Amino acid sequence: MDGLQEILYTLRQNKLRTALTAFGVFWGILMLILLLGAGRGMQNGVYADFGSDVLDFIVVYTGTTSVAYRGMGLGRQISLTLDDVDAIQRQVKGVGVISPTNERGGIAIVYGDKTGNFAVHGVPDEFFKVKESVPFPLGRKINPLDDAYVRKIAVIGTVVAERVFGKDVDPVGKEIRVNGVVMKVVGTFYDKGNRGRDSERVYIPITTFQKLFGASDKIAAIWLRPQAGFDGFVVEEKIIELLKRRHAVSPEDRRAIRSFNMAEPAKMVNGLFLGINAFIWFVGLGTLMAGIVGVSNIMIITVKERTREIGIRKALGATPFNIVSTLLLESILVTSIAGYAGLVVGVGLIELVSYFLNSVGAQLPYFTNPEINFQVAITAIILLIVVGALAGLMPALRAAKIMPIEAMRAD
Structure with missing residues (x-):
């Protein structure tokens, strides 16, 4: 709890910087979810065009x-x-x-x-x-x-x-x-x-x-x-x-x-959407990585601003693990909260579009029932935790190597 209070205090001291950094992660995961939902809607539309037939007759x-x-x-x-x-x-x-x-x-x-x-x-x-x-x-x-x-x-x-x-x-x-x-x-x-x-x-x-x-x-x-x-x-x-x-x-x-x-056109469509989904993940992850780079840069600035504090903590007996875990937790907290918000908003928008199309009875060519399945949501959450840890890892390791005497001399 002490570590969490310390992290929240640090974030409150830099509200604008924290908000802009979180927005980058929020926007990245939002774009990823929307692209995946649109891709699934296109896939459902194409498969619906196959009719009511099974795909192996x-x-x-x-x-x-x-x-x-x-x-x-x-x-x-x-x-x-x-x-x-x-x-x-x-x-x-x-x-x-x-x-x-x-x-x-x-x-x-x-x-x-x-x-x-x-x-x-x-x-x-x-x-x-x-x-x-x-x-x-x-x-x-x-x-x-x-x-x-x-x-x-x-x-x-x-x-x-x-x-x-x-x-x-x-x-x-x-x-x-x-x-x-x-x-x-x-x-x-x-x-x-x-x-x-x-x-x-x-x-x-x-x-x-x-x-x-x-x-x-x-x-x-x-x-x-x-x-x-x-x-x-x-x-x-x-x-x-x-x-x-x-x-x-x-x-x-x-x-x-x-x-x-029927297996022949179905095989071709499966191959097509395999490529489309790979492209969507590539673009979405690229957008998300832009936000993660922002988090990493902010963590580097945070380490530089708190150099004296880190030196004092090490002089008082703080271990490298304590230093690394605190900074990692801060990075993971920012990316997880912002990313989860983007995930919720993205899923909400997709469900809203799907509900609207169904309620008005719209029959769009090659597009129907956009959705995000449970596995994609879990994958996105795990991805957020991993990239959040990676974003803060290098700055945290750098902070753990700071010698107390050098930190005390820092401006």
Whole structure:
């Protein structure tokens, strides 16, 4: 307590100098927190643009051949079948979830006197294990019994529900006409993929789709997710090789059987934000270090002003540890209080911006929900303590080396 009272007395004797020094640290940590919060907001905005999809799914689809192979010419249309799905499950290791899908666009969806044209997708229940992040605000998803019994049920997107039924209307349990066939709505979903356009879809059981549109065993695409611990890119490559063999497609043909791996853009975005976060820390720490240099300079001046006092204390028996600890505590106290204030103000400003954006419903492109996580706050506090100690260390060690007789002669 005596040491603390002595430090507070010294700080009060130099109020303006202490305030300016503390402001430098305050501003440095404030800028660091604001930059990190803005970086997280940008990252959240970019990931939100990925939609409601998980970041490891793979989609396999087909086109026409571009390379002649085994006596067959160019332009041959390749069609996937349910047998391809079975072959992938049997022969490719690492496939966790796999789902065939079918699609028809521009299908009339009718309810009463309201009509809208939307894409209808035939999917099994496994499809929603790939789309596991898509929320269902009302009703349920398609289940295995719907497929087994070829039930005439539909799951519709929120955009479809709003256009066909109107706003604030619960469509679950109501009947609609899909391509002239009556089907019961059992659930609604909101998929923000493609900036919300993926909610303009109607999902029905794949067996119902085949019977409704006469698709037999042909499918439009295969959606899948790799098992945990397996490289999705390797699994993707093996699936493409297998399908090319099954459909007599040249290994060099890149148009006949195609794929999209969500892990690739996700990997690129992760690398981008790793660089952005490194740059933010570099700039923020540079700003903070400017304040810390100010603290160090003030501590050097303090040592010079208190040279006689330090000499007298050493002459009376004060150890170098006592001298160093007192000056270190003074440096740590200034940087910690000023830095903590900057941390609190920075977090408060970020939360205020986030609250404002959410309250007004603002949808900024590539920016949403700025935030600072708990680990960053703890890291900033630890950083403040460390740099505060470093700022006062050199002046404190210099003071500890002062000889009492030399200190008594100082002006």
